[in-house]
Amino acid sequence: MRYKRFLNLTEPLTRKSAFLFGARNTGKTSLYQTDLKFDRAYNLLEVSLLRQLKTNPGLIGQQIKKKGELIVIDEIQKIPELLDEVQNCIQKHGTRFLLTGSSARKLKREHANLLGGRATRLELFPLVSAEIKDFNLLRYLNHGGLPSHYLATKSSLDSELDDYVSLYLKEEISDEALTRNLDAFSRFIDIMAIHSGDELAIENFANDCAIKATTFRNYLSILIDTLIGFEVTPFLATKKRKAITRSKFFLVDVGVTNYLAKRKNIEFGSEAFGKAFEHFIAQELRAYLSYNRIKEPLSYWRSTSQFEVDFVVGMQLAIEVKSTKNVHDQHLKGLRALREEKKVANFCVVSTEANTRKVDGITIYAYADFLESLWSGSLIMR
Secondary structure, X not given: OOOOOOOOOHHHHOOOXXXXXXXXXXXXXXXXXXXXXXXXXXXXXXXXXXXHHHHOOOHHHHOOOOOOOEEEEEXXXXXXXXXXXXXXXXXXXXXXXXXXXXXXXXXXXXXXXXXXXXXXXXXXXXXXXXXOOOOOHHHHHHHOOOHHHHOOOHHHHHHHHHHHHHHHHHHHHHOOOOOOOHHHXXXXXXXHHHOOOEEOOHHHHXXXXXXXXXXXXXXXXXXXXXXXXXXXXXXXXXXXXXXXXXXXXXXXXXXXXXXXXXXXXXXXXXXXXXXXXXXXXXXXXXXXXXXOOOOOXXXXXXXXXXXXXXXXXXXXXXXXXXXXXXXXXXXXXXXXXXHOOOOOOEEEEEEOOOOOEEXXXXXXXXXXXXXXXXXXXXXXXX
8 A cells, every 4th residue: 555655755856865764664665666756766775786886886977868867876874985976976967866774874974974965854754644544543553653564464463563673683783783782782672662752761771771871872872873763852941940851762663662562452541552642642743843844843841840741842832642531630730830931832732532622721632633733734833
């Protein structure tokens, strides 16, 4: 099944080249094959082509036939040195490139300028609710948003997820020699799945993983650079109440997270539903901001006196995520405390209530109404 993705490749590529980053299986290849009219594509997962271009990177320039061609190089991180040839073709022939990758680590290490501003950065995420016809929340929370996983049968889902994790550990971690101790890294990623959505208590988590804190930080940077995890930074603008300064960390997809954390059969009202629901909202917000090129930071707020708000988008919107079907006054304490700071414009709760309502200036959304408002562009402005 093909999904109409929100990420627009055509418009940025009319002006300049672009990097398209995304974790494995998010659908980068399907997207450019469906949405772009390109002159040529080089897939560096093809072993013979990989060897040929490693030996003769100038082949790309030699095959250019006219000015302004659009060329795709898939999995550019396999040969970072190709960026020199790419830059030469841009300058000499006005060539536009779409450079896809599932890791930015080698590119950042070996070609830190990433073409020195000659290419914009785009990112493709797991499917979002607005891309899925007849969206089903429970299916998403159990299966995740990677296209091949969302529609998988229950009987095949564990196998799909196991293959995904194994491929990630092999091709992104082992083959690229990002760490020598794959067993320790595997334990680390399991622990990070259990704590996905939690504050980064690095010393404690490192002890759980039986590794040093410095190793933990290095592993964390690997997860971020290989696009398998992301941070939600602390909101620090409050003055009346001092804020906690630790970030939260989420793995890229709720389905992969559940598999690694050994969470099974998430249902409304179950113990695991709340964490998975918050994780899902984090994914939706992150994707919305990126696809719409909105530069507002996605953060969270917790005071040292233990008031907390799950997400804060710039100074525009504070969001509390509650899995309950009955939001009551106690659930609004964090939002009210943050509102007293007079820093954020609007406040809401995302819940499983049947209908949307407003209490004391705070909108309590049924989750379907929140998602519709988010993707229609009425909640967060450019």
